[in-house]
Amino acid sequence: MTARDAMALDLQQAASTMAPAIIGTSVKRTDLTAKVTGDARYVADMSHVGLLHGKTLRSKIAHAKIKRIDTRRALALPGVKAVLTHENVPRVLHAGSPHPRSASVTCDQYILDDTVRFWGEGIAVVAATTEEIAEEALGLIDVEYEALPAVFTIEDAMRPDAPQLHDRAPGGNLVLPPVVVERGDVERGFAEADLVIEGEYEGGRPTPAYMEPNVCTCEWDGNGNLTVWISTQTAFMVRGIMAEVLGLPLHKVRVLVDHMGGGFGAKQDLFQTEFLCALLAKQTRRPVRIEYTREETFLGGRTRHPFKMWLKQGFKRDGTIVAREARIVFNSGAYGSHGPGVTIVGTNSLTSLYRCENVRLEGRCVYTNSPIAGAFRGYGCVQTYYGLDIQMDEAAEKLGIDPAELKLQNAVRTGDLAPSNHPVLGHGLEDCIRRGIAEVDWAALRARSRAGEGVVKRGWGMGCEMHGSSAYPGIKEQGNAIVKMNEDGSVVLMTGTAGLGTGAHTALAQIVAEELGVRFDDVSVMHGDTNVVPWDIGAFASHTTYMGGRAAQMAATEVKKQLLERAAGLLGASPADLEVRGGVISVRSPATAADRSAVEGAAHPARSISVRDAVSPRKGVPAAQFVGTATYYPTKSYSFAAHFVEVQVDTETGKIEVVQVVPVHEIGKVIHPVAAAGQIEGGIQQGIGHALYEDYQIDMTTGRSLNANFVDYKMPLSMDMPPIRTIILETAPDPGGPFGAKGVGEDPIVAIGPAIANAVYDAIGVRFRHYPIRPEQVLQALRQRN
Amino acid sequence: MSKRIVPLTLNGEARELVVEPHRSLLDALRFEGGLTGTKKGCDVGECGSCTVLLDGKPVCACLVLAAEVGGSEIVTIEGVQPSPDRLHPLQENFMKCGAAQCGFCTPGIIVAAKALLDENPMPTRDEIRFALAGNICRCTGYSKIIDAIELTARELHAETVGAA
Numbered sequence: 039m040t041a042r043d044a045m046a047l048d049l050q051q052a053a054s055t056m057a058p059a060i061i062g063t064s065v066k067r068t069d070l071t072a073k074v075t076g077d078a079r080y081v082a083d084m085s086h087v088g089l090l091h092g093k094t095l096r097s098k099i100a101h102a103k104i105k106r107i108d109t110r111r112a113l114a115l116p117g118v119k120a121v122l123t124h125e126n127v128p129r130v131l132h133a134g135s136p137h138p139r140s141a142s143v144t145c146d147q148y149i150l151d152d153t154v155r156f157w158g159e160g161i162a163v164v165a166a167t168t169e170e171i172a173e174e175a176l177g178l179i180d181v182e183y184e185a186l187p188a189v190f191t192i193e194d195a196m197r198p199d200a201p202q203l204h205d206r207a208p209g210g211n212l213v214l215p216p217v218v219v220e221r222g223d224v225e226r227g228f229a230e231a232d233l234v235i236e237g238e239y240e241g242g243r244p245t246p247a248y249m250e251p252n253v254c255t256c257e258w259d260g261n262g263n264l265t266v267w268i269s270t271q272t273a274f275m276v277r278g279i280m281a282e283v284l285g286l287p288l289h290k291v292r293v294l295v296d297h298m299g300g301g302f303g304a305k306q307d308l309f310q311t312e313f314l315c316a317l318l319a320k321q322t323r324r325p326v327r328i329e330y331t332r333e334e335t336f337l338g339g340r341t342r343h344p345f346k347m348w349l350k351q352g353f354k355r356d357g358t359i360v361a362r363e364a365r366i367v368f369n370s371g372a373y374g375s376h377g378p379g380v381t382i383v384g385t386n387s388l389t390s391l392y393r394c395e396n397v398r399l400e401g402r403c404v405y406t407n408s409p410i411a412g413a414f415r416g417y418g419c420v421q422t423y424y425g426l427d428i429q430m431d432e433a434a435e436k437l438g439i440d441p442a443e444l445k446l447q448n449a450v451r452t453g454d455l456a457p458s459n460h461p462v463l464g465h466g467l468e469d470c471i472r473r474g475i476a477e478v479d480w481a482a483l484r485a486r487s488r489a490g491e492g493v494v495k496r497g498w499g500m501g502c503e504m505h506g507s508s509a510y511p512g513i514k515e516q517g518n519a520i521v522k523m524n525e526d527g528s529v530v531l532m533t534g535t536a537g538l539g540t541g542a543h544t545a546l547a548q549i550v551a552e553e554l555g556v557r558f559d560d561v562s563v564m565h566g567d568t569n570v571v572p573w574d575i576g577a578f579a580s581h582t583t584y585m586g587g588r589a590a591q592m593a594a595t596e597v598k599k600q601l602l603e604r605a606a607g608l609l610g611a612s613p614a615d616l617e618v619r620g621g622v623i624s625v626r627s628p629a630t631a632a633d634r635s636a637v638e639g640a641a642h643p644a645r646s647i648s649v650r651d652a653v654s655p656r657k658g659v660p661a662a663q664f665v666g667t668a669t670y671y672p673t674k675s676y677s678f679a680a681h682f683v684e685v686q687v688d689t690e691t692g693k694i695e696v697v698q699v700v701p702v703h704e705i706g707k708v709i710h711p712v713a714a715a716g717q718i719e720g721g722i723q724q725g726i727g728h729a730l731y732e733d734y735q736i737d738m739t740t741g742r743s744l745n746a747n748f749v750d751y752k753m754p755l756s757m758d759m760p761p762i763r764t765i766i767l768e769t770a771p772d773p774g775g776p777f778g779a780k781g782v783g784e785d786p787i788v789a790i791g792p793a794i795a796n797a798v799y800d801a802i803g804v805r806f807r808h809y810p811i812r813p814e815q816v817l818q819a820l821r822q823r824n
Numbered sequence: 825m826s827k828r829i830v831p832l833t834l835n836g837e838a839r840e841l842v843v844e845p846h847r848s849l850l851d852a853l854r855f856e857g858g859l860t861g862t863k864k865g866c867d868v869g870e871c872g873s874c875t876v877l878l879d880g881k882p883v884c885a886c887l888v889l890a891a892e893v894g895g896s897e898i899v900t901i902e903g904v905q906p907s908p909d910r911l912h913p914l915q916e917n918f919m920k921c922g923a924a925q926c927g928f929c930t931p932g933i934i935v936a937a938k939a940l941l942d943e944n945p946m947p948t949r950d951e952i953r954f955a956l957a958g959n960i961c962r963c964t965g966y967s968k969i970i971d972a973i974e975l976t977a978r979e980l981h982a983e984t985v986g987a988a
Binding site (some may be wrong): 064066067069070071072073074075076077078079080082083246247248249250251297298299300302331332538539540541712713715716719720721722723724747748749753755756757759761762 | 854859860861862863864865866867868870871873900901902904905911914915918919920921922924925926927928929930931934952953954956957959960961962963964965966967968969970
């Protein structure tokens with residue numbers, strides 16, 4: 039085959055894949071073949087020569103001083119290689135939530151401390167040759183406690199005489215000073231109101247329950263370099279905090295993340311074990327792995343913040359909201375983790391969703407001797423929008439307005455100030471509500487609701503939400519990307535974003551392929567090595583595609599520029615006249631008929647060339663190596679959703695079942711439709727869990743964990759999941775996102791909760807203002823009413 | 825503690841695993857067998873991530889003692905593929921339908937789905953949901969998993985009808 043034939047073949051192949059755009063099509067995900075074959079290696083699947091196993095001793099008391107801890111018997115056990123306690127680890131105060139130097143930092147923890155602040159806190163670790171020996175050694179560590187009084191509820195923690203968990207400002211067991219948000223004139227608003235409605239709302243303690251238990255392996259190379267294999271959403275944050283606490287420069291800590299089995303926000307924290315794993319590895323001069331048991335993912339993991347909220351709103355007779363006032367208290371558990379961020383985001387979220395010019399909000403976050411609450415999908419909004427949306431339903435009934443109409447009437451829209459103080463773009467929320475109303479024939483459903491003579495009652499409800507893409511302005515984020523084009527025209531994107539399993543790297547590859555005009559299969563993604571890829575804040579806040587994707591697009595633009603310059607020389611054209619699509623660079627068709635006939639009449643030189651040929655070496659010209667780098671500083675965009683839900687309630691057993699869900703989401707330009715829908719459906723699953731079952735519980739006198747397993751901590755499984763008819767709208771693309779894309783990961787867990795509570799009210803006429811709504815509570819409420 | 829030699833057929837191959845008497849089949853497969861596709865999500869039979877076929881029946885490998893399975897036939901996710909260059913239709917359709925996200929539960933679910941289709945080639949959606957009652961997936965909401973299994977059943981059925 040001559041070079042010319044090869045080129046022709048290449049062009050032909052390229053042309054056949056040219057037609058459809060890459061963006062907006064559900065291309066084959068880059069990570070899935072390995073996942074369906076079992077070849078994907080998660081951290082616990084990797085082999086290391088000489089590996090030791092680390093196990094953590096956890097406290098059996100909620101609040102205490104450790105008077106004495108004796109490890110001699112443990113150390114004497116054959117196979118035990120090292121034991122660490124607070125007495126022999128560095129004492130460095132640090133933040134467990136890895137946003138160094140941002141608003142979300144609470145420096146309140148040590149690697150190991152002489153004070154225990156919740157039942158299940160790690161107090162010692164053992165490294166041994168087998169997991170069984172390590173486990174046995176834990177039982178040989180003698181601990182003597184001096185018990186301290188403990189507080190488990192936010193009310194108890196906020197009493198003036200409450201025992202203090204931490205000796206730090208602002209005091210009073212507050213994680214941060216109260217977050218106060220004021221706009222307009224609330225007094226005037228309430229004075230103008232025709233209807234004032236207030237209520238208290240409350241939420242339990244759901245946990246993310248990712249399938250892959252937390253795991254971390256550490257190894258030192260003998261030259262002072264530490265390698266960390268870890269399941270984390272925030273590799274660079276892990277590097278930053280580990281380096282800071284262990285006293286190492288950043289280049290001595292290499293954090294590697296490949297596949298991870300879910301995180302849902304919680305795997306942004308450091309869980310004590312990372313430092314301990316590194317210290318055990320250092321002391322034993324062997325690789326050490328610490329892998330949580332399922333029970334430990336509850337004990338030492340992170341939960342959503344339990345909360346209580348008092349909310350009061352004033353309405354005009356026509357449904358206009360004239361005032362909103364709220365006091366919210368989040369329960370942070372024993373450490374601050376994401377308490378500040380959740381409090382700030384959750385409190386501010388009440389300025390929006392349903393427009394209101396006069397607001398006064400106060401959010402608090404308090405320490406209690408309970409499991410640590412952290413980041414979890416929906417970050418503060420799950421709690422506050424649950425109450426807000428239910429109260430809208432309550433108001434609608436009192437005003438005699440249909441709840442969907444009332445929400446539509448007040449839906450936030452273009453120009454309104456978003457919680458981030460940016461003007462909202464577009465009318466995504468209105469679009470979602472309108473489409474949902476039409477899709478389910480809402481009016482007809484409401485007209486025939488609560489009918490039926492039987493014991494099983496059916497009802498419909500709807501709930502709304504909005505969620506920001508990126509954590510700006512709370513964190514001044516940046517997305518970074520490097521795009522390299524190889525000498526055969528194939529492309530490597532280097533990104534610091536982590537892949538939780540959402541398909542984010544596929545989306546980024548699509549964005550690069552689309553921007554560069556090459557085939558999707560020509561792009562691969564390098565990620566998860568802090569020594570190689572550019573810095574990234576981590577995968578959270580629905581910003582991976584939005585921010586990382588935009589950076590990738592910008593880097594691809596740089597490469598495209600270099601590519602077209604080289605091709606222009608080869609085609610004898612100006613770079614400005616070239617376009618590249620499907621791996622082919624062509625001279626753009628002339629705009630006018632006169633130009634076209636001029637070109638056709640000419641002894642036409644080559645009008646196109648494959649990307650591969652454009653970069654490959656020629657006589658006297660070496661192959662090209664194009665590199666584009668980009669940094670993107672995102673602002674903020676909002677995605678919107680309205681969920682329409684049908685439930686049935688068995689009035690004899692109290693059981694609530696979700697019969698069907700119609701989620702309508704507006705997320706800007708959709709990059710990968712199947713993956714986007716997958717995010718929505720998975721979020722709904724977790725949201726149904728929140729509303730109906732999931733609550734990690736502790737004994738309220740001892741703080742002991744009560745249901746740290748998948749039997750007693752009930753989640754929605756295949757038999758519980760209703761049909762979901764997902765509708766995605768692209769009506770308000772964001773100019774800041776790649777091709778107009780916005781985030782989708784956070785959204786779906788928020789709206790489903792109030793939609794279910796509102797549907798339950800529609801079905802049986804009982805208003806629940808908390809989650810989870812348990813069968814016994816349904817029965818009790820029905821009995822009280824009758 | 826003396827180790828035991830457990831002869832078995834593992835993904836079609838005659839093997840011997842050398843294990844302590846208390847070792848679970850899950851740990852034996854992962855560490856002795858070198859087959860890490862089978863995942864440990866809970867180690868107490870609650871999540872189904874370690875589902876393998878034991879003589880054709882889906883079991884949680886964490887609840888089975890390796891020493892007990894001598895002479896048995898075990899199929900893990902690594903053995904679901906008919907050949908190194910061909911995927912099982914379930915695997916193809918899990919990708920196509922978006923039935924896997926983080927992928928941690930996926931091997932166990934594909935193995936459970938294979939067990940279902942081996943026994944009931946044309947299951948209803950409810951039968952599929954029932955067959956997966958012991959497999960926890962936290963990412964997908966299950967509907968795309970059910971879609972993938974249903975699609976596979978239909979494709980395999982069409983092939984069978986076509987062949988007949």
